[in-house]
Every structure is written in structure tokens, then in C-alpha cells.
Amino acid sequence: MSTTKTIKWGILGLGKIAHKFASDLKTVSGCELYAVASRNQEKADEFAQIYQAKIAYDSYEKLAKDPAIDAIYIATPHSLHKELSILCLQHKKAVFCEKAFAMNFDEVSEMIQTAKENDTLLMEALWTRFLPHYQFVIDVVKSEKYGKIKQLEADFGFYAPYDLQNRVFRKEVGGGSLLDIGIYPIFAALSTLGIPEKIEAKATFFENGVDSSCNMLFQYANAKAYLKSTLLENTPITAIFQFEKATLTINRPFHGPSNVTILQNNIEETIDFNYSTHGYSFEIEHFNNLLQSNKKESDLMTFEFSKSLMKTLDTVRNCIGLTY
Structure with a gap:
């Protein structure tokens, strides 16, 4: 990807966190919010109007298939993270998936394997690491x-x-x-x-x-x-x-x-530290830099760390007897 190209972002899932992310995206140079998707067209239209997105889709698959999109932020409930990440990766879209990365270690492993098979950037959006x-x-x-x-x-x-x-x-x-x-x-x-x-x-x-x-x-x-x-x-x-x-x-x-x-x-x-944004701008800048540099994995939020984090969550769940 040329360093002069404007990165076109898409957002899947338009809840509370997506609003903060979209607001901060506008403060980051070299990128734009191109498209958003919800299962509800009215919700997608409203979100697109607020943040000046060019396209509002009524399905996640339509956004994943849009050839103009470079990167996709997944902000749906946890249970959809694996399915949607894999969908986007298979369409060669760089995926920035909100924490928790998925529901368990096996799902995270499958997402990472899919990213490697498609030679496409994938990263867990755990914003704290970049603040x-x-x-x-x-x-x-x-x-x-x-x-x-x-x-x-x-x-x-x-x-x-x-x-x-x-x-x-x-x-x-x-x-x-x-x-x-x-x-x-x-x-x-x-x-x-x-x-x-x-x-x-x-x-x-x-x-x-x-x-x-x-x-x-x-x-x-x-x-x-x-x-x-x-x-x-x-x-x-x-x-x-x-x-x-x-x-x-x-x-x-x-x-x-x-x-x-x-x-x-x-x-x-x-x-x-004189913050002036919601705080998502720092992880967006990092992800944009990875994409512009043609990197397939973050050096700060590595695959290994995301796997360790999920494995630890699984261990705690086993301790307390929690299953999904």
C-alpha cells in the first residue's frame, strides 16, 4: 500500500463504542470513514450521516465485500467477533477487532490462522496498550x-x-x-x-x-x-x-x-498526558501505520499476546465454572 493513499475504513456494529471510535477516527490523518454497516438500515443511515460516511449498509457481508474498503473495525458483541473477522479476512480486508478478541482461545487461534492464510493484517483493538x-x-x-x-x-x-x-x-x-x-x-x-x-x-x-x-x-x-x-x-x-x-x-x-x-x-x-480525544486515536494511528507499512501483525499487540490474554481468560472461566 502506498504511503500516500488515504485508508478507507469500514465499521461493523454501530453501538456506543463505535460512536467514540468514529469520532476519534476523524482526528487521525491519512484515513477516512468510508462505510458503516448495521443489520438495521435506519441505524446505519443515521450513523453514516453523523460521521460523514459515504455508504451505509444493512448487512455486514455487503460491507466486507466492498472493494473500496481497506480496513474494518469490528465493534459487534463478542460472540460475532470470530465469524465477522474471518469473513472480512477472507475478503482481504485488514481487521481491527474490538476486545475481547473472541469468546475463547480456539476462536482466537482460528482468526489468527485465517489472517496468516490470507496474508492480511489482523489486530485486537485493546486501546489501553496504545495510550x-x-x-x-x-x-x-x-x-x-x-x-x-x-x-x-x-x-x-x-x-x-x-x-x-x-x-x-x-x-x-x-x-x-x-x-x-x-x-x-x-x-x-x-x-x-x-x-x-x-x-x-x-x-x-x-x-x-x-x-x-x-x-x-x-x-x-x-x-x-x-x-x-x-x-x-x-x-x-x-x-x-x-x-x-x-x-x-x-x-x-x-x-x-x-x-x-x-x-x-x-x-x-x-x-x-493531556489527552484531547476519547483515546481511540492512538490505536487507530498504530493500525494505520501497520497497514501503510504492509505489516501483517502488530509489534505491540502481538498474536502471541492476544492468545495469552484469551488463554488466561479461559483459565479464569474454568476456575469459576463459567461456560458460554
């Missing part, structure tokens, strides 16, 4: 500026009234606290401490079998990570890293645009 404040934290961890991590506490919880019309409560689409928001505390542990030696987990459930909360303990040789997800209460949504020589806190919301507070020798410093 400047989180890249800062990764650099602090790697440099061991404050020594090694001894403990991590990370949580993500909000109160949501039980409503079976809301996808978050529907088991068949991967609803529940773990896959939807528990993925972020787990991501924080895997991206800084690696794969744990032992995992313990306990959960509570709604009457339909969807997990309402999950408490996890990841044990490492020289560290522990206490992780939590819940739909029953509002939690701090912070990530607190206890290093040997300092405490680093990613303030609320740790998974989105935020700031970082470092406490060392009783001196506290807060570092701001």
Missing part, C-alpha cells in the same frame, strides 16, 4: 526505575441494573463482568508481570448464569496481582503498582485516558 500513559507505565516496568513490581491491584466495576435487553447481561453474546471489563485488570497483569504461575478466582452470578463479579489472584514467583471485575458496584477503576522503591498509581479510569501518580520517599508526583 501514552500506559506506554509510560510499560517503560517504567521494563526499565526497573523503581525496582521490580511486588504487588498489583487493579479493578474495574460499575453498577448496572439487571436488564436482559442489555448485551452485558446476555450469556449467549459473552456478557458478564469477566469478558467485558475483567479483561482490563487481567491485561494490566499480563502486560506488566507476564503469565502467572498460579491463578485463583471466585465469582458471583446473576440468575441467568452470567457472572456478576469476579475476584482473581494471580501468583508470580516474586509478586501477586489482586484483580477484580464487577457489575454490582462502582469501584475505583485504578491500577496500583507496588514497586520495591515506589508506588505507581494509574488513576481512574486506568484503562482509558488518565494520569499517573508516583509516590516515592513521601514525595508525590502526578504526570498528566
Whole structure:
């Protein structure tokens, strides 16, 4: 792909997150929102009008087949991620699929295999990895500026009234606290401490079998990570890293645009990152660069990491007896 070409994006699934993504896409140079798709034509038309997309489709397949499209962002419920990613990859469209990448490890493996067979770019859209404040934290961890991590506490919880019309409560689409928001505390542990030696987990459930909360303990040789997800209460949504020589806190919301507070020798410093978008612009820029460079895999959100993340989610699900 020529570096001068404008990347034409399509969006499959037009819910809340797609609106934020489309808004941030407009702030990124070298690309445009070309087409959107919903199973409801009226919804597609309305979305296209808001974000100046040229075409509004009433089916996902029509968008996947559009020869003008270079990249497709998949923002449907989790249960459709594998099917739609494979559909798009088979039509040689670069796929940027929202987290959780799929429902389980086998699905993720199939998606990656399809991407390789079609020699087409595929990446999990876990925006946190690309946010400047989180890249800062990764650099602090790697440099061991404050020594090694001894403990991590990370949580993500909000109160949501039980409503079976809301996808978050529907088991068949991967609803529940773990896959939807528990993925972020787990991501924080895997991206800084690696794969744990032992995992313990306990959960509570709604009457339909969807997990309402999950408490996890990841044990490492020289560290522990206490992780939590819940739909029953509002939690701090912070990530607190206890290093040997300092405490680093990613303030609320740790998974989105935020700031970082470092406490060392009783001196506290807060570092701001001056965000001006919803935060999706950073992952969009990264994906665009991969596409322009003809890369087939991200060096930041690698296939191996996405597989490890899903395998860890599967392990937690086995611990708490959750099946989809």
C-alpha cells in the first residue's frame, strides 16, 4: 500500500463504542470513514450521516465485500467477533477487532490462522496498550526505575441494573463482568508481570448464569496481582503498582485516558498526558501505520499476546465454572 493513499475504513456494529471510535477516527490523518454497516438500515443511515460516511449498509457481508474498503473495525458483541473477522479476512480486508478478541482461545487461534492464510493484517483493538500513559507505565516496568513490581491491584466495576435487553447481561453474546471489563485488570497483569504461575478466582452470578463479579489472584514467583471485575458496584477503576522503591498509581479510569501518580520517599508526583480525544486515536494511528507499512501483525499487540490474554481468560472461566 502506498504511503500516500488515504485508508478507507469500514465499521461493523454501530453501538456506543463505535460512536467514540468514529469520532476519534476523524482526528487521525491519512484515513477516512468510508462505510458503516448495521443489520438495521435506519441505524446505519443515521450513523453514516453523523460521521460523514459515504455508504451505509444493512448487512455486514455487503460491507466486507466492498472493494473500496481497506480496513474494518469490528465493534459487534463478542460472540460475532470470530465469524465477522474471518469473513472480512477472507475478503482481504485488514481487521481491527474490538476486545475481547473472541469468546475463547480456539476462536482466537482460528482468526489468527485465517489472517496468516490470507496474508492480511489482523489486530485486537485493546486501546489501553496504545495510550501514552500506559506506554509510560510499560517503560517504567521494563526499565526497573523503581525496582521490580511486588504487588498489583487493579479493578474495574460499575453498577448496572439487571436488564436482559442489555448485551452485558446476555450469556449467549459473552456478557458478564469477566469478558467485558475483567479483561482490563487481567491485561494490566499480563502486560506488566507476564503469565502467572498460579491463578485463583471466585465469582458471583446473576440468575441467568452470567457472572456478576469476579475476584482473581494471580501468583508470580516474586509478586501477586489482586484483580477484580464487577457489575454490582462502582469501584475505583485504578491500577496500583507496588514497586520495591515506589508506588505507581494509574488513576481512574486506568484503562482509558488518565494520569499517573508516583509516590516515592513521601514525595508525590502526578504526570498528566493531556489527552484531547476519547483515546481511540492512538490505536487507530498504530493500525494505520501497520497497514501503510504492509505489516501483517502488530509489534505491540502481538498474536502471541492476544492468545495469552484469551488463554488466561479461559483459565479464569474454568476456575469459576463459567461456560458460554
